[in-house]
Amino acid sequence: MSYGSFGSSLRDLPRLRSSRRRRASSWDRSGGNDDRLTIQAGESAVLADIEGPGSVNHIWCTVALPHRDGPDVTETDFLRKLVLKVTWDDQEHPSVLVPLGDFFGVGHGRTVNFVSSPLQMSPQDGKGFNSWFHMPFASRARFELISELTAEPVFFYYYIDYELFDAIDEELGYFHAQWRRENPADGIPQGDQSNREFQVEGTNLTGDGNYVILDAEGRGHYVGCVLNVHNLRETDAWNWYGEGDDMIFIDGEPFPPSLHGTGTEDYFNTAWCPSESYSGPYHGITLPGGPNWSGQISVYRFHIEDPVTFARSVRVTIEHGHANKRSDDLSSVAYWYQTLPHRPFTLPPVGARLPRR
Template identity: 35%
Template structure:
């Protein structure tokens, strides 16, 4: 099984990088684009004016290797009305000869920036820094080929897309039991009371679950985080092998993330190596209202990385989240607007993903 913490392969490799200054990652061919400043003087730092409906190929790599770092930056809006660029651009990744992507996700959510809005995250595999410096350190191995694309489903052209993909090419083939990186976005708007939201299903084969990002828009009153995250592993049917004791517990917090401030109680955000609650919309309420002149339901972004504690499966995996809240009379079934990204590694082939919602159906409330 591929170790997602293995950053020092013993087999020999060469280092390569792809960006707009070297779109094919060729040795000795970076910084060749003509510049008004002269040869090799910052000629092409970005892709320009990506038209609506266009899919651009960012990386097309041949050989045996591993992507070790991906960086993006772009504006999150093209006009005040067209403000969901991070939900409108779709990131896809294909390993070897597959025609169905192993990664399909709105570009913002992949980097734990849901709701079409960037936030600051400082974790081990995902880092988002001011302003919209989007970084992934998930190891992404491939045996013979890797292809990464971005599709513009935004109403307008994307003026600039800055990117860099750092990778290594190995002198020898990867082991046959190497597991490949996968990520899948889902949304249910709204969820149905007493029916668990499905984070991931239809996974067949062997591998390990590596993490969850949750973009939750609460639609009902009172505390929202009593629902358990369940892992149905291999032959599990009615009951899972692993479940959390509550939603905030799964994401590493406790007691409603509550703290006392200025005489009232509010939720406290945080970002750590393996888990975090980096985004709460009410902390940015003035910014939101200045941008949009409206009110929004409370929105929360949370992540949990199963890196020290991977969820290993041998034949099947399903992951779900209960929608359960708590009020003065105890626990109750809720209905909210839930979106997630599941991250996992498995041996190929993988099952086809559910169809991705159209761009307008991905927009946040």
């Protein structure tokens, strides 16, 4: 009995399999209805510690402050202060280290109803978080939730659904997710440039200075990202944030990379500077921003049918405005599979993660 050579599609549902289905959850061990963890400010909780071989195939969770409304609530940014940490096979460094809300597909510490193939936020108001990324492991899977709140506890309800096998395919990669931010991105002042010159003219023939979504080493494949933008440019002129091209450099290749795109909305599979919400299986706009593309934007693109494979390294980047001229607040989550060990990465301190208001 092993992971198997079949997938999870409707076509494969009739195929019988012999894995052992298991779940770690927050059910009340006393038999009562207190089916949650209460995680105090500054503390951590082990959500699951599983001996493999196995594969996590679904995560559901929801989180709330004990007092959701009223004058006593002070830490409303808890979705950026709570961190999901996942470590595979007793590795020294975690493979997932992402603020909780961002991991499930929406940035800026916000929630909204949306549907994609691997990630969903479900009613009411997107407060039910779901992941269907499959996460195989050989010997151990350890899931932790870290609270970096300073004053308030949180109520946390969760399921972590997984399968156990007798063996694991050595060709399976390990799931990874990393959060990054540039606040603000390193742009240039508009000065005496016209709005057209600042927004759409100039050149970038190196990729230097692009916003970096992922910079990884090893063998694997990149499977997508969430990109968040807080538009910091205050103007009545045309203020589209997304004229920057995507550039993905594979195995250390020089400029121009094998995968060079034509604009931010193009990489995220939309068109013509969109300003409305949309969610599809592989791409979407969960937060479209306000008038003239102002405020907070969150978009996603998942490479489920078209993963970006790499043998030695991958560097996923995107311009912040054409020729990297804009200085907006950018943050992102990258999702990928690769061999272990991976290049270690860290998470910025909590003060550098908080969303702007």
